Amino acid sequence: MSRGLKAVAIFIAFAAIYTLSRHAISSTTTTTTSSTTSSTTTSLATTTTTSKTTCLGSDFSGAFNQGQGAAGTIYASITLTKNSGAPCTVDGWPQLTLQDKTGGVLALNEVRLPGTSQGIQFSQTQANQPPTLLHLQQGSSTTFALGYNDVQVGNTSCVNAVTISVQFQAGASAVAVTPSYPIQPCDNGRVWVSPFF
Numbered sequence: 001m002s003r004g005l006k007a008v009a010i011f012i013a014f015a016a017i018y019t020l021s022r023h024a025i026s027s028t029t030t031t032t033t034s035s036t037t038s039s040t041t042t043s044l045a046t047t048t049t050t051s052k053t054t055c056l057g058s059d060f061s062g063a064f065n066q067g068q069g070a071a072g073t074i075y076a077s078i079t080l081t082k083n084s085g086a087p088c089t090v091d092g093w094p095q096l097t098l099q100d101k102t103g104g105v106l107a108l109n110e111v112r113l114p115g116t117s118q119g120i121q122f123s124q125t126q127a128n129q130p131p132t133l134l135h136l137q138q139g140s141s142t143t144f145a146l147g148y149n150d151v152q153v154g155n156t157s158c159v160n161a162v163t164i165s166v167q168f169q170a171g172a173s174a175v176a177v178t179p180s181y182p183i184q185p186c187d188n189g190r191v192w193v194s195p196f197f
Helices: 002-051
Strands: 060-065 073-082 088-090 095-099 109-112 134-136 141-149 163-167 174-177 190-193
Touching: 060 174, 073 163, 095 190, 134 141
Parallel strands: 109 190
Antiparallel strands: 060 073, 073 141, 088 134, 095 163, 141 190, 163 174
16 A cells, blocks of 8 residues: 555656646746747837938928030939938939929929930939938938930920929928029920939
């Protein structure tokens, strides 16, 4: 009888140790997984917040840089300088609006380069590259190139723009730029633009 009780006691002790060790392992695994998930979530939230900071036109002034022309194609560029506000980012192409001397909005066919089969090459090497993310702070600037054809062909119309409004993104405030001479893009206001560089 004594031997039977010892066997039962050993069995119960073994079962208790086995059960406790399984709970300890399970608890450790849960804690490790929870810690890893929390760390990943924090990292993603930080990245998302940083990438959504974009520039506003109201913080910038603009200058029209007179270019050159050949065979009816005129090239120029516009430089935007940050005068106020917190640091911001720019990525992509400008959104332009052309206006006549009364402030009326003119027809515009904005063609973004590179990436089209138009065969236009800007004189600035950076203007022919894909867009890159730019970080701007007070006193820094960004530029984009533009080109247009000022020779009327057939029944296509040419516009006479004295102001170019530039937006960093749709719906945002604009920078008004006055060219040193009116720009007259033909083919219903077709203007080729480069990304910001």
